[in-house]
Amino acid sequence: MSIQDFSADCKQCFGLCCVALPYAKSADFAFDKDSGIPCRNLQADYRCSIHKNLRNKGFRGCTVYECFGAGQRVSQYTYQGQDWRENQNTAKEMFEVFPIMQQLFEMLRYLHEAVNYEETQSIHADLKEAIDETKQLTDLPPQSILKLDVSMHRATINELLLKTSELVRAKVNAHKSNKNEIKSRQLIGAKLKGVNLKGANLRGALLIAADLRDADLTVTDFIGADLRDANVSGADLRGSIFLTQAQVNAANGDKKTKLPTSLKVPEHWLCQSNT
Known part of the structure; x- marks a missing residue:
């Protein structure tokens, strides 16, 4: 996979970011919304009714959010295409799994970028191992995902990303x-x-x-x-x-x-x- 693969495919998602995530009325959002409550702009087909005019309608925050592909992963893989509207028993669980999956996919996006740098050859083995381990976490069933210590895993990944940054920037800074x-x-x-x-x-x-x-x-x-x-x-x-x-x-x-x-x-x- 390349870093281009880690982007939202809304056609394959059940509008999870429009339901699971809360937001407060501000310069970025036109009104308050609690987690688990569908945005009033979410349509029956899970598409946004004002998608082309989000900024003009006061929803700039929506235009700068990225799930890194977690939405379609949760919708089509974790819950095997069973949407929250027709499966109310698992809806709350799905909304709790989604932000955790988003964090895992964000880490995968950064790791895939890191492993593609020539400057990171010395840590390629560690980066690939981290990719495999993180990918395995995204394959877990919902109950196991909810029990993950994401903060601890992120701390481990961050060490590799810090090293990546140092290696990539070293050649530039050495000549400045x-x-x-x-x-x-x-x-x-x-x-x-x-x-x-x-x-x-x-x-x-x-x-x-x-x-x-x-x-x-x-x-x-x-x-x-x-x-x-x-x-x-x-x-x-x-x-x-x-x-x-x-x-x-x-x-x-x-x-x-x-x-x-x-x-x-x-x-x-x-x-x-x-x-």
């Missing part, structure tokens, strides 16, 4: 006189226009509304970074590490923004570029 390493993770609204952040570590950084226009963000580690409303217009994100489509969707860019080949330009970027 100024590494521009960002030590603070509190970068909300930061003025970083045109800054050379090539090979930087932005893991878990809060880059909400940060100005990253024309910045060099190549070979930069973005795992867990919050890019909501960050301006990456004209920025170079090629070769960035652990950058996901959801993070790109949360940011604002334009036709000059350079993305990794595995990611696509969000529709709202195109609209902004044409205005």
